[in-house]
Amino acid sequence: MNSGTDGDMDSDTANSEMSEYWNDRAGPNWVNFQQQLDGQIRILGEKAMDQAAINAGQQVLDIGCGCGDSALELARRVGAGGAVRGVDLSAPMLDHARQRAGLEPALNLEFEQVDAQTGDFPPAAYDHIFSRFGVMFFDQPVAAFGNMRGALKATGRLSFVCWRALDENPWMSIGIAVALQFVAPPDPIPPGAPGPFALAAPNRAREILEQAGYSDISVAPLDQEIYLSGPGTVAEAAALTCHLGPVARVLADADADTKRAVEEALITTFTPYHDGTGVRMASACWIVSAGTK
């Protein structure tokens, strides 16, 4: 199950800042909130998988697999005759993914610590390269997608789901508006910079994929209501919102009293959105698909 080479990765990789972020800061939080996060975005990953037509027997690479939820589902879909390899920068998230995979030993699934931008993938090995929100963090996206393309069979396809713009995603923007009642806005992130919205601009993914040598590119909107922290209470949704994602970035330098005040204000704001199962709000993504040339 575990073919990991964790710790062997060169610390001076092109994405060293992201590596530090996903290993030391965000990664442990993603492990702590894994169930709620999967409850939030699983539906988006599964919609992307449904469109990707991933079939039994296929060899699949899951990029930025994190705590393993999408890789587990991909492995269920390809079955015993296929195989899935999940790669990620984050050692704590990969450890968690391996623990989860251990509960389903029949799956043909392995995880490895690899920077997808620079890692050595076997050439022409995969029928499908998939990612659920794991391809927006490259500092050289054309190089990264080009590196992945070399791992696809001639008939292979890449597909992934990524966020559209913040103002199309009320599940994030509403929380930010609440936080900004308490703290000053952080420095703006330049458009296209590595981060959750790197591929948000309508033509950005297509341009990068064309430059990286892909063909037959499709970029389709997905508008889908999601549960902010999966099924659960308003307080759980507020806590998750303060700990991870764009609101956590806004609160990065806030003191404990301010964070507590924001969390309480979020509970008030989120309460009308609780539908009896969880806090439900609109989200907006792109589902991107491309072939090799």
Ligand SMILES: C[S@@+](CC[C@H](N)C(=O)[O-])C[C@H]1O[C@@H](n2cnc3c(N)ncnc32)[C@H](O)[C@@H]1O
């Ligand atoms: C938003 S999280 C998504 C995790 C997972 N796909 C999910 O849906 O739960 C982004 C993931 O991409 C990974 N990542 C970022 N840059 C990467 C890179 N250059 N190579 C491999 N993984 C990377 C992070 O470590 C993190 O696990």
